[in-house]
Amino acid sequence: MFPKTGKVMEYSVWNRLSRGISALMHPFVIPTWAVLLMLYGPTVMVNMPPRVKFFLLGIVALNTLLLPAFSIGVLRWFRVIPDWSLQDQKTRMLPMGIVAVCYLMCIVAMSNMLFAFLITRFLIAALCCVAFAFFVNLYWKISLHMTAAGGLLGMLAVVCYAGLANLQQALVGCLLLAGLLGSARLRLGSHNLAQVAAGAGGGAVISVVVILFF
Template identity: 30%
Template sequence: MLPEKSISVDDRLAQIVSVIFHPILMPVYGLMIIFTAPALYGYLPFQVKKVITFIVIVDNVLLPLILITYFRYRRMISNWTIDDRRERIIPLITTSFFYLFTVYLIYRFHIPIFIKSFIICCAVLAVAVTIINFWYKISLHATGAGALTALVMVLSIRMQAPVALLVIIVILASGLVMSSRLWLKAHTAGEVWSGFMLGSLGSGLCLGLL
C-alpha cells in the first residue's frame, strides 16, 4: 500500500484562506461592509438589513451549495472545488440564475440604490465569468476579491465613507487570496490576475455608474 500524501502546513493554510474567501461568500461580505459603512449605516432599519441578508444567503450561498452537493453525488463534478473548467459550466449557469433572481427580489424593496447596484454588480459578474468560462478558466476567487476591493474603494470615494483602514485590509486580503490560489496551483498567474481585473473593473463600473 502506498503511503498517503501528506499535506504541508502551507497547503493547509492556503486551503483555509480559499474556503474563508470562497466566491459564494463574497456577496455576504459585501453586504456586511455596506451595512456597517458610516455613510449608509443610518439608512435602513435592522429588520430590512436582516431580510436582505437572508435573501442573499439563501439564494447565493445555500442554494448553490445544495446544487454542488447534488452534482457531486451524481458525479457531475469530480471534486468539491470544481477545478475542471468544463465541470464548472453547469454550476456557474445555475448560480447566475440565482443571482438574477436575487436582483428581482431585492428590487422590490425601497432601499438605497447603492445596495441594489451592488446586487446587480454581483449578478453581472456571475454572468460574465460564466460566459468567459466556456473558453478560459478565470479565477472566481480573484474575481470576488477584486469586486470587494472595488466596493470599498467606491465607498471611500463616492460615498465619502471613512474606510481607509478597510481599504488596506481588503487589499491585503485580496493579495492573500490570489497568492493562495497560485500556491495551490489551482490557477495560472494570468487566470488569477484576469479574475481580479474583471472583478475590480466590473464592480467599479457598476457601482460607479448605476
C-alpha cells in the same frame, strides 16, 4: 530523513493556510461579507432598523451562499460534477449558470427595495462578474475566487469615493486579503499568475463600471 520530514510538514502547513484563505474568501461567501460591511459598517445604511438589516442579510445569504452551495451539493451527489473544487474548466459551466440564476433571483427580490439600492447595485455588479467569468471560461480558465475578490474591492473603492461609506480601512484590509488569496491560489496550483490577475482585474473593473454607471 529529518530535513525531508520538515519540508513535508512545512508544505502541509502552507497548503492548509492556503485552503483556509480560499475558504474565507470563497466566491459564495464574498457577497455576504460585502453586505455585512454595507449594513453594519459606517455607511449610509448604518441607521436602518436591526430587523431590516437582518432581513436583507438573510435574503442575500440565502440566494448567494446557501442556495448555490446546496445546488452544487446536489450536483456532486448525482455525480454531475467530480468534486467540490470545480477545478476542471468544463465542469464549471453548469454551477456558474446556477449561481447566475440565484443572483438574478436575489436582484428581483430586492428590486423594489429602494432603501437597499447599494446592495442591489452590488448584486448587479456581482451578476455581471459571474457572466464575465462564464464567457471567459468558455475559452480559458479564469480564477473565480479572484474575480469575486476583485468585485468586492471595486465596490468598496466606489462607495468610499462616492462618499457613501467610510470603509477605507476595510478596503485596505480586503486588498491585503485579496493579495493573500491570489498567493493561495498560486500555491495550491489552482491557477497561474495570468488567470489570477485577469480575475482580479476583470472583477474590479466590472464592479466599478456597473456600480458607477448602471
